[in-house]
Amino acid sequence: MRVKYVLNEVLVGLWRNVTMTIAMIITMSVSLFMLGASVLLYMQVDQMKDYYYGNIQVSVFLTDDVTEPQKAAIDQAIKGSGLIASQEYESKEDALERFKKLWADSPDFVDAIGADSLPESYRVKLTDPEKYDQFSQAIEGLPGIRQVIDQRELLEKVFEIFNAIQLGALGVAIFMAFAALLLVGNTIQVAAYSKRREVAVMKLVGASNWFIQAPFVLEAVVAGIVGAVLGFIILFVGKVVMLDNKLQALTTILTPIPNGNVWLMLPLLAVVGSLVSAITAWITLRFYLKV
Amino acid sequence: MIQLENVTKTYPKASRPSLDNVSVGIEKGEFVFFIGPSGSGKSTIVKLLLKEVQATTGKVVVNAKDVTSLRAWKVPHFRRSIGCVFQDFRLLPNRTAYENVAFALEVIGKTKAVARRVVPEVLELVGLGGKEHRYPNELSGGEQQRVAVARAFVNRPLILLADEPTGNLDPDTSVEIMRLLDRINRTGTTVVMVTHDSNIVNQMRRRVIEIESGRIVRDQARGVYG
Numbered sequence: 001m002r003v004k005y006v007l008n009e010v011l012v013g014l015w016r017n018v019t020m021t022i023a024m025i026i027t028m029s030v031s032l033f034m035l036g037a038s039v040l041l042y043m044q045v046d047q048m049k050d051y052y053y054g055n056i057q058v059s060v061f062l063t064d065d066v067t068e069p070q071k072a073a074i075d076q077a078i079k080g081s082g083l084i085a086s087q088e089y090e091s092k093e094d095a096l097e098r099f100k101k102l103w104a105d106s107p108d109f110v111d112a113i114g115a116d117s118l119p120e121s122y123r124v125k126l127t128d129p130e131k132y133d134q135f136s137q138a139i140e141g142l143p144g145i146r147q148v149i150d151q152r153e154l155l156e157k158v159f160e161i162f163n164a165i166q167l168g169a170l171g172v173a174i175f176m177a178f179a180a181l182l183l184v185g186n187t188i189q190v191a192a193y194s195k196r197r198e199v200a201v202m203k204l205v206g207a208s209n210w211f212i213q214a215p216f217v218l219e220a221v222v223a224g225i226v227g228a229v230l231g232f233i234i235l236f237v238g239k240v241v242m243l244d245n246k247l248q249a250l251t252t253i254l255t256p257i258p259n260g261n262v263w264l265m266l267p268l269l270a271v272v273g274s275l276v277s278a279i280t281a282w283i284t285l286r287f288y289l290k291v
Numbered sequence: 292m293i294q295l296e297n298v299t300k301t302y303p304k305a306s307r308p309s310l311d312n313v314s315v316g317i318e319k320g321e322f323v324f325f326i327g328p329s330g331s332g333k334s335t336i337v338k339l340l341l342k343e344v345q346a347t348t349g350k351v352v353v354n355a356k357d358v359t360s361l362r363a364w365k366v367p368h369f370r371r372s373i374g375c376v377f378q379d380f381r382l383l384p385n386r387t388a389y390e391n392v393a394f395a396l397e398v399i400g401k402t403k404a405v406a407r408r409v410v411p412e413v414l415e416l417v418g419l420g421g422k423e424h425r426y427p428n429e430l431s432g433g434e435q436q437r438v439a440v441a442r443a444f445v446n447r448p449l450i451l452l453a454d455e456p457t458g459n460l461d462p463d464t465s466v467e468i469m470r471l472l473d474r475i476n477r478t479g480t481t482v483v484m485v486t487h488d489s490n491i492v493n494q495m496r497r498r499v500i501e502i503e504s505g506r507i508v509r510d511q512a513r514g515v516y517g
Contacts, residue, residue: 005397197383198394204381205446206370207398 009215010222013191020190021223024183028227029234031176032273036235036265038169043261045162053129056151060122060139063146070144078124081138083131088123092116119146180227181280184220188284191216199289212289217281224277228269235265292450292481293317293340298349300335300505308347309335311505317483319449322476324492325485326516327502333485336502337454340483341373342366354449371399374443374451374480378458380435382427388414388438389423395442409445417441417471433464437471444475451475453484457491465491489516 014021060074078087090098095118103110126135132150140148192199202212239262295315301308309332317323325333338344339351342358351358354372361369382391392413393406414423417437427435436456443451453472457465469491476482486492492499492515499514500507509517 197381201381201383201394201442202398203367204370204375205395205399205442206367208367208400209364211398211400 006211006214006218010218013195013215013219014222016194017187017190020183020187024180024187024223025227025230027176027180027183028224028273028277029230031173031180032228032231032269033234033238034169034173034176035272036231036269037238038166038173039268040235040239040257040261040265041162041166041169044257045159045166048162049159052155053152056125056129056155058124058126058132058135058151059149060124060145061119061147061149062121062144064119066120066144070142074122074139074142074144077139077142078122081135083126083128083135083138085125085127087125090121090123092118092120095119095121177276181276184223184277184280185284187223188216188220188281189288191219192285192288213282213285216285216289217278220277220281221274224273224275225270228273229266231273232266232269235269236262292319292321292354293483294350294352295336295339296350296352298339298346298351300332300339300344301347302344308505310339310346310502312349313502313505313507314349315500315507315510317481319481320476320479322473322482322495322497323484324495324497324499324514325483325502326487326492326499328487331502332505333502334454337375337452337483337485340450340452341370341375371446372449374446374448376436376439376443376451376453376456378455380427380432380439380459382435382438382442384427387424387426388419388430388434388441391427391438392442392445395445399446410441413441413445414438416444416474418467431464432460433467436460436464436468440468440471440475444480448480450481450483453482453486455486455488456484457486457488462490466494469495492516 060078062071062074075089078084092115096113096115099113099118100110124135126132129152132152136148136150139145199212239257243257293316295313298310298313299308300310311332313332313336325336327333335344339346340353340358342361346359349359353369356369358369383394386394389410392410393403396406396409397403411420411423414420417440419434419437419441422430422434425434427438430438436459440456451472456472457468460468465488472482472484473495496513496515499509499511499516501509501517
């Protein structure tokens with residue numbers, strides 16, 4: 001009986017104030033969508049870091065007029081640095097092979113390049129990619145070295161962009177969440193006002209506090225969950241349409257987003273949405289329904 | 292049943308206390324009038340008994356429970372032992388007489404079956420048999436107050452608090468409501484009534500406690516309005 005009563009009150013409450021309910025659900029869904037996107041991106045960047053950092057190398061390019069003793073000295077310095085996991089010497093011919101593979105789509109371009117125009121190099125994998133500075137200090141300035149390039153630095157720039165996007169999404173999510181909170185608070189105020197007579201009688205005859213508050217809090221929770229489901233749908237559709245079709249090129253840098261991760265957003269958004277609404281509603285009630 | 296011990300209540304920003312060191316005891320089954328001019332502090336007593344306001348100093352005991360130290364979450368359950376009637380009836384306009392009374396039962400967790408058994412009985416008791424399905428706006432003022440009394444009494448409270456219950460009613464109707472309260476009093480329910488209706492007080496000849504500027508100036512066993 002009481003459960004039926006409470007549920008009925010919730011539905012009537014949401015319907016009585018339907019425009020506000022819709023506004024609340026929409027802001028909630030946009031906010032939660034942004035939150036979901038941000039969390040997904042965060043997980044993605046993490047996964048990409050693991051993936052790329054495992055594969056990156058430091059390239060030590062040599063000058064064209066490098067002599068054999070100089071090479072031997074560089075080789076010694078690299079080995080002696082104590083920071084490397086593996087190293088590989090790449091001759092001009094090897095470099096050309098690799099170049100051909102990389103640009104296989106543009107044979108004209110490849111034909112124009114001879115082995116002589118590509119530098120010899122050492123390809124070094126560090127045990128800890130973070131220790132690049134130490135490594136570069138150890139070998140920099142040796143005769144015969146033209147340039148030391150850390151792939152990590154390039155990647156870091158890419159990750160910086162992703163991090164910026166992720167933070168941006170999180171910022172928008174928080175901003176929208178603020179609007180959503182105000183709407184929840186307002187909706188609850190209106191609901192409490194329109195039921196003020198019932199509430200007064202309930203207090204008078206000694207209805208328990210939870211019984212008085214439950215319909216209001218549940219109203220907000222239902223709106224929060226509907227908003228979360230809507231936000232999840234936007235996220236899912238967005239992932240399929242944008243990443244799987246239109247922006248597929250991006251996914252060559254972006255490691256593919258597993259569907260499992262996307263599904264994981266549904267419970268996350270639902271929990272965040274309903275919890276935030278419930279707490280807001282409850283706090284609002286403390287001010288407007290003094291028991 | 293009800294004990295006020297040296298109770299002082301000063302509202303925030305008020306220059307003088309609404310109740311000033313008031314001590315009074317009311318036994319089970321008594322019928323007591325609190326009289327006094329507007330602003331004398333008599334309504335504050337009702338609010339103290341319901342723990343709608345907290346005493347500044349002193350002790351309030353109702354049904355052997357110390358109200359002053361009662362925890363907030365226990366207040367709802369405590370209020371179930373007190374029925375309340377007000378000048379403005381406080382009925383729900385979109386519910387019938389029956390539903391208004393049943394609502395009071397349902398929100399404290401009684402089943403519909405209990406309501407079906409108890410509500411017609413109590414409506415009969417207050418003299419509204421046959422008018423169960425009227426809405427408040429289809430009832431006269433006296434009849435609306437009867438619904439309010441039925442709602443206050445349906446839970447068989449130990450105490451019935453009536454705050455100016457006849458304030459909106461004509462003299463004849465007021466007398467009928469007083470008969471009803473008297474009948475409820477005879478079932479053993481303690482009745483505390485705040486009023487400034489001198490006719491009624493003079494007719495009833497019950498205990499009268501007069502309050503002026505927050506102090507008890509008279510406490511008379513079979514008193515008149517004075």
